[in-house]
Amino acid sequence: MSTAKVSAAPRRRRKSKLGWNLLGLLVFVTAGFPVYWMLNTAFKPAKDAIDPDPHFFPSTFTLENFKRALDIADFWGPVTRSLLVSSVVVVIGIAVGLLAALAISRFAFRGRKIVIVGILAVQMVPLVAMIIPVFLMLNDLGQYDKLTGLIITYLTFILPFTVWTLRGFIVNIPKELEEAAQVDGCTPTGAFLRVVFPLLAPGMVATSVYGFIQAWNEYLYALMLMSQQNQTATVWLSNFITKNGTEYAPMMAGSTMMAVPIVILFLLVQRKMAAGLTAGAVKG
C-alpha cells in the first residue's frame, strides 16, 4: 500500500468486495437450502410436497402437516422424557464438572496432567464402541428402559465436555482478581464465590445450554436403551423415517418442531461457546 495507490484503492476494493460478496451469498444459499427446504415442506400442503414440479415458495400456508405429525405417534411423551433426561444430566454434569474444572485450572498438584489426559481421552472414545457393554451393564443393573439408566449413560459424554469447557472459561478469569480479594481479607472460598463465580456465570449458562442440546440430540443410546413405549424425541422422529413409505411433509413438520427450539437456543449461546471452546487454543 504505497501512497501512490491510495486514490485507486477504494474503487478496486469495492469491486473485489462485490465478487467476494457474491461468493458469500452462494455459500449462504447452498448451506441454508436444506434448512429452508425443511421449513418450506413443513408449511405447504402435503400434496404440493409430492408435486413433480417443486414449489420453491409456498403459495398456500397450512399447519396441516403439524397436526398429522402429532397424530402419527405420541409427541409430548417423548419430548417430556427428553426434556427430563437432558435437564437432569446437565444439572449433574455442571455441578460435578465445575468442581473438577476448578481443580485442574486453579491448582497445581501431582497427577494434574494425568487427570487432564484422562478427561480428554474419555472424550475420544467413540460412543458407538461403548453401546454393547453399556447395554449389557444396564441390563444387569435392571436399568434397561429406565430414564435413570439413560441419564447415567449420558454423563459419559456430557461430563468430560463440561469439565473441559468450564476449564476454558475459568482460565480466562485472571487469577489476580482472586488474589486481590484475598489480600482484602476474603477467604479463598469467599474470593471464589464473590469474584470468580459471577464472572463465570455466563460461561456456565452457555455450557449448560450446549450440554443440554447435546443430550437432547443424542440418538444411539436413546434408541438402544429405551423401549418403544418410552422412546425419546430423536427416536420419535426417526420412527417417521424408518417406517415404510415415509410421509415426507409431516416428517418435515416433525423435524421443524424438533429443530427450531434447539437452533434458537443454540443461536443464543454459540458466540459464548466459541469463546470457551477456543480458550487458550489461540494465544497470540
Place this chain on the structure above:
Amino acid sequence: MSAADTTTAKVPPVRQSPSSGSQAGTPAPRGKSKSGAGIPWLLLAPCLLVLLLVLGYPLIRLVTLSFQKFGQPQLWGFQEAESAGLSNFTNILGDPEFWTVVLRTVLFAAGAVVVTMVLGMAIALLLQRVSSWVKVLINIVLVASWGMPIIVATAIFKWLFDADYGVLNWLLSRIPGVDMIGHNWFASGPQGLAVIMLLVVWGAVPFVVITLSAGLTQVPKELEEAARLDGAGAWKVFRYVTLPIMKPILVMLTTLSVIWDMGVFPQVYVMRNGHPEAEFQLLTTYSFDKAFVVNDYGTGSAIALVTVLLLLGVVAVYMRQMLKIGDVE
C-alpha cells in the same frame, strides 16, 4: 447430586484451617502449601467416581467381552459367558469382509475430514473478505446447521435426495442434457455414501469455520502486510504466514474431525432405514449389527475394540496438542 453437595460442603472447613495464617503473604495456592495437595483431589473425586462407573467399567467390560463367547443364551442368563480366547479376533481379522469395511471406513472418514477442513478454511477466509451483512447471513446459516439435531439433518437430506420427489433430482435435471428424474442415490454404495458424506460435512463445517475464524483474528496483520510488501502473492501469504500460525488449531480440528467421522453412526443407520446394506457398512454399524442383529456380542465388541485401537494414534496427536494448550496457562 448428593455427592457434589457433600463435597462443596466439605471444602470450606478444610480450606480455612491452615491457610488463614500461613498463607497471608502468598495468596496463590500453587501447590506448595502443606495442606493444598488434598483439595484438588477432593474437588475431582465426584467427577472421577462418575467417570469410573459410567465409562471405566464399560470399557473393561468391552475388553473382556471381546475375549468371550457371548450370545443370546448368555444375555438371558441361561449360560455363563465362556472364554473364547483370541477366536473373536482371529475370526474378524481373517474375514475379508471386515477388511473391506475397515478400508471403506477409513476412506469415508478421510474424505469427510478433507472436504470439511478445506471447505471450512475456505469459508473462514471468505468471511474475512465479505461485507458485514453477508457475514451475518452466513453466520446465521452456519449456526443453524451446527445446532441441527443429526436426526433432523438426516431426515432433511433423505428428503432432498429422495428418488421420486426429491428436489435435488429436479434441480439437477434443470441442467440441459441431464436427466436425473427418478434417480436412486442409494442404489449403489459409493454414491449413497457420498450423499451421507455430504450430510456429515454439512453438519461439521460450521464448527470448523467458527473455530478457524477465531484463530484467523489472531494472525498479526503486520506479518501478512510485510509478506505482501516483499512481493508474496495471496497464496504465498497464506502458505507461509497464515498457515504456520494456524497450525495448532488445524491439528486440533483435524484430529477431532477424524474421531467424529470415524464414529459416524446415526446418519448411515437412519438413511438406510435401520438396516444398512453390506456396501453401506462402516465399522460402527458393522459392530452394531454383529452385536444386536446377529446377537454375537463378543464379535461386536472385538470390532469396536479394533476401531478404538485404530483411533489411538490419532488421539495421541490430539492429546499432545491439547496438553501444549493446557500448559499455556
